[in-house]
Amino acid sequence: MLDIRFIRENTDAVKAAMTHRNADVDVDAVLALDSRRREIVSEAEVLKAERNKVSKSIGQMIKEGKDPEEIKAQVREMGDQISAFDGELREIESKLREGLLYIPNMPAETTPVGKDENDNPVIRSWGEKKGLDFEPKAHWDLGEALGLFDLERGAKIAGSGFPLFTGKGARLERALIQFMLDLHTEEHGYTEIAPPFMCNETAMTGTGQLPKFAEDMYAVPLDGLYPIPTAEVPVTNMYGNEILDKELPILHTAYTPCFRREAGSAGKDTRGLLRVHQFDKVEMVRFTTPETSEEEHEKLTLDAERVLQKLGLHYRVIELCTGDLGFSAAKCYDIELWAPAQDKWLEVSSCSNFKDYQARRANIRYRNEDGKPAFVHTINGSGVALPRLVIAIMENNQNADGSIDLPEVLHPYMGGITKLA
RNA sequence: GGAGAGGUGUCUGAGUGGUUUAAAGAGCACGCUUGGAAAGCGUGUGUGCGCUUAACGGUGUACCGAGGGUUCGAAUCCCUCCCUCUCCGCCA
Structure with missing residues (x-):
């Protein structure tokens, strides 16, 4: 706040x-x-x-x-x-x-002023659109044909939007999670956290999900708990009501499933894996001093981009304008992957600098140069979210025969499998 | 889920209704001492909020797991809840 x-x-x-x-x-x-x-x-x-x-x-x-x-x-x-x-x-x-x-964060001075998503400037892009010499198939057709997932059975046991991965599809999920965690811990300096997948009301309020967005959350009222919509909630609030005596910045990464009701977006982009109620995500969180938060925000964004570069996927980075900025964020970059069959850019990461907004809500402090308690700055971003990443891998790397080439960095994580066929 | 024991400042730990302004020790910081260090001695050492100040600061108030209550007055008594530990039960 x-x-x-x-x-x-x-x-x-x-x-x-x-x-x-x-x-x-x-x-x-x-x-x-x-x-x-x-x-x-x-x-x-x-x-x-x-x-x-x-x-x-x-x-x-x-x-x-x-x-x-x-x-x-x-x-x-x-x-x-x-x-x-x-x-x-x-x-x-x-x-x-x-x-x-209920008052959202102040946009940063550098955040572009704009009305809605049409005013979000493209900051940079990497790679280029693949020239496929055949009509690309949508991931839902590819996935069902190759037995990577079974959305009907997922719907049977939980409802639509709860994907059920099978065989190599399930393994691909596991491989991607492990690949990203290894990258962030071994090359980007993050310490891995395996947090609870449910949080209490205090934690959900600390990062800004509650009270305003209660209808977007699943809830377990009997126990006063909420299945987390992002690892940001447990990983940020783990330091709630503390004065940190650790050296800043603190870098954490965590894999968690994420649960979102997606109220208000019914009927929009619902096919296949485009928008689902439960998905896997590797998240990155940084706790910094006010002096370094802008720089740390840039670094975190690059860490997310590195995942996509290693996977060889064409992406672009856009900056959210004031009219499209998330409630708690002061500044935010979205990273989007190109999906040829969708003929669209798909958001796979949202990298935000919250400045001291979350820290004040959750009461996370450090000692500044004068030894006085002051609020830290929090930064987080997906590194990255899986479903749309999987879509991009499938649709970009598909062959005319319906098989899919796997990016080289995943081969060891797939037990030597190089192609989904 | 049941029974019991606990939760006090950076840490250890005393304190069961009124100079407690939370003892004492340790730690930390500064100073004295020293050729230098240790020991010793001295001083200081929390957070939120209000008022005040150009600022340093000053002042009031609240804070002993959390929230209520009793009382002129609560760390201390009462109620509810949370957490930790031990034992039992159940259990991957």
Whole structure:
């Protein structure tokens, strides 16, 4: 969340930022709560100081054998007033916090201003479109024919959007996960985490999924848990309410399945593996100081790109404009893979710098140069998400006979299999 | 799931209603001492919020797992919850 003091002192800038985001946020209502809160705190604390003083004198009187009943009655009255203040304060603080939780992050100064996804500039691209001398088949046809997945049976046991991989398709999932984890841990300096696949409400609030996006999450109400929509949630919140004494930056990578209800996107891009409710993903997370977060964000993005380069896949990097930026992000690059049969770019990674927005929500701090606690900056990105990666591999590397060549780096992970046929 | 024991500051650890302003020790920082170091001695050593200050800081308040309650006053008493450990049960 944003620092209430920042909002107080930069009200116009905050309002302008919300306009650029197309976010409907009542900044003035939050400021009014803040102003009332400070009023009450001041008044209540004067009373508390007085009460503490008089209470102490009661102890003294008892020791001296004097009768304290009259003074007790006075202090009791003060106590009633204090209770009234504290009651109102509790109410105001909870409203204020709720209000702050619904205000998205400030876009970074370098984030391009724009209305929607059509205003996202392309930053760079790598590779080029493969010239296939035949009509490319869609991955759903290739996959069913080669026995890589069985979407009908997946739907039977869980519903549509819950893919079931079979045989070499299942092995390909495992191979890709392992390849990416090895790359990030052995060459990019990340420490691997194997986190819980469910998180509590506090963790989900820390990274910004709750309270605003509750309808996008699966839930296990009996236990107060949510199946994670991304490893970002457990891996970021693992340091919640801590002052880190480790050297920054901290780099973590984690494989987890991800669970998303995809409410609101029903009927859009639903064929095959394009948009599913459960998918595998390797995530990267960096905890940095404010001074280095921009640089670390660039590095993390390159780490994701490296995965695609090693796999030999044509991709481009776009930057999200203010109107398309995610709720908690200040700056974000999306990486998209070219899929010939779809004739489309598919998003496989979203690399975001959250600055101190998540750290303030989750209360993740470090000690700055003065030794004072300060919020870290968090950065994360997919490195990368599997379903669309699998789509790109299948559709780009297909042959006229319906077989699929596997990228060389995967051969060892596939037990020597070089081609899906 | 059942029974029991616990949760105090960076750490160890005392504290069962009122100079506790959380003892003491360790650690850390600075200073003295020293040829240099160790030992010794001295001083300091948390976080959030409010007010104040140009700033350093000052001041008030809250914080002893979390949240409520009792009381003039709570680390201390009561209630609910969370977590850790031990034993039992169940179990991959």
